Amino acid sequence: xxxTILIVAVVMTAAxxxxxxxxxxxxxxxxxxxxxxxxxxSTQTVTAPSAAQGAGVLTNYFRQGETVVFRAAAAxxxxxxxxxxxSTKSFYVKIPGQPNVKLAYTAPGKKxxxxxxxxxxxxxxxxxxxxxxxxxxxxLKAKAGYGSFVQIPVATSQLTITGKA
Amino acid sequence: xxxxxxxxxIVALLGAVAAPALAQVPKLNVFLYVDTVNGTRxxxxxKPRPIGCTQSNTFKRGxxxxxxxxxxxxxxxSILSTxxxxxxxxxxxxxxxxxxxxGAHGATTNRVWFWTTPWIVPSDYPLGAVxxxxxFKTEDNKFGNYDYDMTIVPNAAKKKR
Numbered sequence: 001x002x003x004t005i006l007i008v009a010v011v012m013t014a015a016x017x018x019x020x021x022x023x024x025x026x027x028x029x030x031x032x033x034x035x036x037x038x039x040x041x042s043t044q045t046v047t048a049p050s051a052a053q054g055a056g057v058l059t060n061y062f063r064q065g066e067t068v069v070f071r072a073a074a075a076x077x078x079x080x081x082x083x084x085x086x087s088t089k090s091f092y093v094k095i096p097g098q099p100n101v102k103l104a105y106t107a108p109g110k111k112x113x114x115x116x117x118x119x120x121x122x123x124x125x126x127x128x129x130x131x132x133x134x135x136x137x138x139x140l141k142a143k144a145g146y147g148s149f150v151q152i153p154v155a156t157s158q159l160t161i162t163g164k165a
Numbered sequence: 166x167x168x169x170x171x172x173x174x175i176v177a178l179l180g181a182v183a184a185p186a187l188a189q190v191p192k193l194n195v196f197l198y199v200d201t202v203n204g205t206r207x208x209x210x211x212k213p214r215p216i217g218c219t220q221s222n223t224f225k226r227g228x229x230x231x232x233x234x235x236x237x238x239x240x241x242x243s244i245l246s247t248x249x250x251x252x253x254x255x256x257x258x259x260x261x262x263x264x265x266x267x268g269a270h271g272a273t274t275n276r277v278w279f280w281t282t283p284w285i286v287p288s289d290y291p292l293g294a295v296x297x298x299x300x301f302k303t304e305d306n307k308f309g310n311y312d313y314d315m316t317i318v319p320n321a322a323k324k325k326r
Contacts, residue, residue: 029269030244031277036237040196045220058200058222080192080239108191116191152233153275156218157202 032150036077039147043072043093043138045159048122060159064131067124068159071117072103074140074147082108082116089141091119096135098123103138125161134159195245195309197236199299204229208285211320222313225320226286234265234299235279236309245280249304255282256298259290265299292317 048067049055055069062068070093074083081087085105093101101121108116136159138149151158203224205217211227224230232255236245243249246267253265265280294316301309 027269028246029277030246031235031279034244035242036196036244037242040237040239042196042198044200053223058220060220075193075196075239077237077242078240080194080196082191082193152235152279153271153277154202154218155272156216157200157220157233 031152036147038077038145039074039083039140039142040077041072041074041138041140041147041149043070043149044117045070060157061162062125062159063162064125064127064129064164067122070101070103070121070123070138072119072121072138072149073117074119074142076142076144082118083140083142084118087142089143091140092138093121093123094137094139095123097129098126127164129161131161131163134161192239193309194239194307195236195301195303196239197234197245197299197301197309197311199232199234199311199313201313201315202231202233204231204283204285206283206285208288223316223318224286225318226288226290226292227320228286230284230286230315232263232265232282232284232297232299232313233270233279234281234311236301238303238307245301245303245309246278251302251304251306253280253299253301255284256300257284258295260284260287265301286317288320290317292319 044058045060046069047053047055047057047059048069050067051057072091074088074091075081076083084107088105091103093103095101101123103119103121105118106120108118133155136151140147200220201222202218202220203214205213207213207229208227211225218231237243238245238249254262255265256262263282263284265282267278267280269276269278270281271277294314297313297315299311299313
């Protein structure tokens with residue numbers, strides 16, 4: 001009888017420990033955070049019309065003197081509505097050591113599949129801008145609060161400035 | 166009475182003008198961020214790029230495309246993960262659907278989780294513009310769709326074997 005009670009107690013303890021361990025998954029770190037609180041913000045960097053490849057080519061590598069085009073989209077959590085210039089107070093790219101790059105709105109038309117890149121801004125990399133990864137942030141202020149975008153922390157896929165050709 | 170009717174008319178007119186403008190703002194159930202980077206494992210005989218995992222939407226035949234996606238459910242704000250996604254895949258025209266995997270990426274000191282799937286551009290894949298469709302279905306039957314544009318170019322420089 002004592003053995004049976006002991007076995008039952010051990011099994012129950014193991015079950016409780018497993019349940020607690022199973023409920024927590026401390027090793028999983030969803031990018032960019034477990035939840036998007038007020039606004040979802042998406043941003044990419046593409047080439048300018050002056051680039052050798054032409055306009056709108058996705059890349060994260062730019063030389064000093066080249067122009068980085070930021071394109072962005074934002075939507076409100078809860079309602080799911082894409083933000084327009086009417087519902088946005090400020091939307092800009094913050095680049096270390098540089099003036100903020102204001103994003104301007106252009107109505108995206110009827111496209112609703114994918115990110116309608118309604119917001120764009122450009123930054124010509126100064127000739128003396130330090131080479132390396134640019135720790136940019138995209139910051140949004142709208143009627144219901146704030147939103148932001150940060151780059152996926154994979155170094156080779158982040159905005160990087162290289163020397164002149 | 167006339168004033169009331171006039172006022173009602175003006176209000177109705179303003180409403181009619183404003184309604185289409187409001188209706189034009191698209192609403193989404195699921196938000197998605199999508200990009201592509203070059204994978205470090207291209208097809209045999211295809212020269213890898215000097216740096217792996219750089220963003221690009223132009224790929225040569227034989228190169229490895231890696232789709233990277235993260236997103237959230239609009240009404241709850243929850244990040245899309247295996248906890249709330251029923252299925253997720255990438256559809257490239259002429260290819261079998263590619264299931265997206267939820268996993269950890271990045272440096273060991275700063276690993277984060279998002280969705281990925283690799284695709285090696287077949288040696289005979291049509292050149293030019295191609296649009297991949299990314300599809301997410303959540304456990305509560307909400308869809309997130311995203312059309313992602315890429316360009317496929319010839320593989321001029323093959324690695325000597």
